[in-house]
Amino acid sequence: MTIKNIKPNRFFLLLILCIELGCINSSNSKQENKKVQPNIIYIMSDDHAQRAISAYGPDLNKTPNIDRIAKEGAIFKNSFVSNSICAPSRAVMLTGKFSHLNGQTDNLRSFDGSQQTYPKILQANGYQTALIGKWHLKSDPTGFDFWSVHIGQGDYYNPDFKEMGKTKRYKGYSPDIVKENGINWLENRDKEKPFAMLLHFKAPHRNWMPALSKLEMYEDKEFDLPSNFFDNYENRGRASKEQEMSIYEDMELEWDLKMNGAGTAFEKEKFERKLSRFTTEERQQWDAFYNKINEDFKSKNPQGKDLAIWKYQRYLRDYLKVVSSVDDNIGDVLNYLDEHGLAENTIVVYTSDQGFYMGEHGWFDKRFMYEESLRTPLLIRYPAKIKPKTVVNGMVQNIDYAPTFLDYAGIDTPSGIQGESIRPLLEGKKDEIRDAIFYQYFEYPGPHAVKRHFGIRTSRYKLIHFYYDVDEWEFYDLEKDPNEMKNQYANPNYKAIIKELKIKLKDLRTKYKDSDDNNFKIQTQDLKSSKG
Ligand code: SGN
Ligand code: CA
DSSP states (O other): OOGGGSOHHHHHHHHHHHHHHTOTTOHHHHHHHSOOOOEEEEEEESSOOGGGSTTTOTTSOOOHHHHHHHHHSEEESSEEOSSOSHHHHHHHHHHSSOHHHHSOOSSSSOOOTTSOOHHHHHHHTTOEEEEEEOOOSSSOOOSOSEEEEESTTOOSBSOEEEETTEEEEOOSBHHHHHHHHHHHHHHHSOTTSOEEEEEEOOTTOTTOOOOGGGTTTTTTOOOOOOTTTTOOOTTSOHHHHHOSOBHHHHSOTTTTTOOTTSSOHHHHHHHHHHHTTSOHHHHHHHHHHHHHHHHHHHHHOOOHHHHHHHHHHHHHHHHHHHHHHHHHHHHHHHHHHHHTTOSTTEEEEEEESSOOOSSGGGBOSOOSSSHHHHBOOEEEEOTTTSOTTEEEOSOEEGGGHHHHHHHHTTOOOOTTOOSOOOHHHHTTSOSOSOSOEEEEEOOOSSGGGOOOEEEEEOSSEEEEEEOSSOOEEEEEETTTOTTOOOOOTTOGGGHHHHHHHHHHHHHHHHHTTOOHHHHHHOOOTTOOOTTO
């Protein structure tokens, strides 16, 4: 029946009835007026190098599911952290503030969970919030309706979680468990509210224990050595020379590379604790695989450069097997969103707490302001607002995540937040939001012995100041020397640029409320060298 066919009397009767029932101001038009707040799924892994994602560079491995986020959304080619280590990075992301202001300057401290974080702000604005996976901030999480976190670094196999205050052991492999718990939470959430779910994989953190189903992966692949694998650190300062993160010298045969009996008593004990998590059947499969490699290693008995290369190959194989499990589980999350009609209005983010060395400079681990650990993956899909295959070249930093989420949720950014919304970059409205980033690292003395430093990076140059037990500057021209092999600080040709950068660095430190006084006062207590 159309309006035309209704007799005038009946039309007015219906109109009056409609007004009475309030259907003129119908729920549909109400919904149109109300901002539709997007859901957020923030997926973060631990120590995932950009280079180990095929969307960033196809030479190492294939990550089809992470790549899908880039294909259907945006990839950031210049995404950086502000303090390249776990707990500090996580605190920066939650607060949108640099470490010296949020208080989490190193991995040892306990996070002050009474401070403002973006999950708390979202929660106060009607979002349902959940945190699942690695946390590493010691204090119990705040701002989440549900939380289930690995204890400390957590275990790959049959791990214990602290879930809403209680310890609970899960059966299985950590990346699978984190995904399953995430999907369970999505299934049982209040479907009337928008949600923000933080899914934090502990993988692929050291000691890179692969899933049993992936053990054979990459075993017949020989990885090319990075051009600077045998770096001797000439032309650079004491920080590069004195670090303890060399694959050759510091990567542990037993703990890292699973060669039973090849390590110190300390290493053995640490590794045994991990092996004790296995069921008998799991342990048998594990041993059947690694015992063969152990035998081969013993018979070859590589030394010197050969040993360095052997370690590198084993490291990459295990690391990339673990990455592959992360990628599979991300695929499951994306499929879940498709199957439940959630893809269009959900922002999916993939990132890592920092970058990682995959043999560049002969290293593993992170911490330095050099490119491989300063950079972190960042891919964002939000079909409602972001065009597929968007490539962002502007420099962004992890201080920007909190204000970006608040922006998309239609919530004003509180004044204390130091980052900026990256929405204009995502939606093609701007090419850049800043011309320089600021970096700081404090955990020294500490594991891997990377000296304290801070610095500035522009699109072309990088200036770093190492301090505390040294007073050294390094300057790199990234266009001419992308691998940062030659410190040009003393080169007179760069004098004017260095002068300009020092002024810019000072301005940035003032803007971000950082000072020398502050840096020297920060104590890193009880930290021992990784060799200690
Ligand atoms: C552990 C690792 C270090 C690593 C830190 C911090 N040693 O201590 O290699 O740098 O975690 O990593 S291990 O012997 O326990 O493997 S972080 O990602 O949590 O910051
Ligand atoms: Ca990490």
